[in-house]
Amino acid sequence: AHKANVQFKSLDPPDRPATVSDAYDIQQRFVALLRGTHGDAVGYKVGLTSAAMQNFCGIDHPIAGVVLARRVLRSGASVRRADYGRLGLEFEVAVRLKSDVPATGTPLTAKTIAPHIGGVCAAIEIVDDRSADYAGLDVKSLVADNSWNAGIVLSEFSATWPDLADVPGRASRDRVAIGEGHGRDILGHPFNSVAWLATQLAARGAGLKAGEVVMTGAVMKTVFPDAAARYRFELEGLGSVEVQVA
Numbered sequence: 001a002h003k004a005n006v007q008f009k010s011l012d013p014p015d016r017p018a019t020v021s022d023a024y025d026i027q028q029r030f031v032a033l034l035r036g037t038h039g040d041a042v043g044y045k046v047g048l049t050s051a052a053m054q055n056f057c058g059i060d061h062p063i064a065g066v067v068l069a070r071r072v073l074r075s076g077a078s079v080r081r082a083d084y085g086r087l088g089l090e091f092e093v094a095v096r097l098k099s100d101v102p103a104t105g106t107p108l109t110a111k112t113i114a115p116h117i118g119g120v121c122a123a124i125e126i127v128d129d130r131s132a133d134y135a136g137l138d139v140k141s142l143v144a145d146n147s148w149n150a151g152i153v154l155s156e157f158s159a160t161w162p163d164l165a166d167v168p169g170r171a172s173r174d175r176v177a178i179g180e181g182h183g184r185d186i187l188g189h190p191f192n193s194v195a196w197l198a199t200q201l202a203a204r205g206a207g208l209k210a211g212e213v214v215m216t217g218a219v220m221k222t223v224f225p226d227a228a229a230r231y232r233f234e235l236e237g238l239g240s241v242e243v244q245v246a
Helices: 021-039 051-057 110-116 139-146 189-205
Strands: 043-046 063-068 072-074 077-079 088-099 115-129 149-154 168-173 176-181 213-218 229-233 239-245
Touching: 021 063, 021 139, 043 149, 043 189, 051 213, 063 139, 063 149, 063 189, 072 077, 088 149, 088 168, 088 189, 088 229, 088 239, 110 115, 110 189, 115 189, 115 213, 115 229, 115 239, 149 213, 149 239, 189 213
Parallel strands: 043 213, 072 149, 077 239
Antiparallel strands: 043 063, 088 115, 088 213, 115 149, 168 176, 168 229, 229 239
């Protein structure tokens, strides 16, 4: 479906995963097929972490996807709408792990995950929803499709950061404001998103590793560019990230 660039459709029986765990099994197989072109896994995205995004998609819990090495771009990169079924941009807080997170079997919290985080930065996630119809969207089919991750754009990581819950983030298109939010819009705090991911991975016998990047979620609804423009996202006190859409 991706190669043919056809519209995203929720999977129908008998292909539809029966459980969320089945959906992550499918995702794992799908990501394995992508690695030859896009490189090894270097981190994760967590999606649907804000009330705005959950309401937008009609889903009431976070989801995760895998980020691949050659899909990691630096601030100032250019992307083409023609390369995606439908290009979306999500304005986020990203973190980088400085140490492995042990799989203890006990759910992690923002407090217990914090010592493992060595850097924070402003980031933009590139998503490809392939013009999905959001009415009746099946979350398990979305997860199976790697939660629509098609890449990430990162600014420079900072080894120090302010209270992320209160940090405002502002997005603009060609210097015109298009939306804003705060770190607390991501599950109350971006580290809660990382803790959720670590707990979810542990349940599947995996874990977060030193050096991996986690996109913690968007502070506002997805933006779907309909023309060439330059997008910028600034996290107050942490810097900014830009991407040129052609």
